[in-house]
Amino acid sequence: MERDRTEQLLEQLHEQLDDAISKGNRDVARYMYGQIAGALMLALYLRIIDEQEHDRRFNALQDKFYEAF
Numbered sequence: 001m002e003r004d005r006t007e008q009l010l011e012q013l014h015e016q017l018d019d020a021i022s023k024g025n026r027d028v029a030r031y032m033y034g035q036i037a038g039a040l041m042l043a044l045y046l047r048i049i050d051e052q053e054h055d056r057r058f059n060a061l062q063d064k065f066y067e068a069f
Contacts, residue, residue: 006048010039021068033065
């Protein structure tokens with residue numbers, strides 16, 4: 001159940017990040033990047049995801065953000 005809610009939250013955050021990137025809004029994209037990174041860290045601390053999954057998702061987030069800007 002926690003895993004499902006976490007996935008839904010992350011999906012919503014990624015949609016907002018994608019929207020900001022598509023509009024070229026760097027400030028909103030940077031904010032969303034921070035929100036997603038924080039949500040991933042919280043999921044790791046709460047043991048909803050393991051370290052390998054955290055690292056994989058965080059690296060994908062970094063790639064998405066830094067390739068866009």
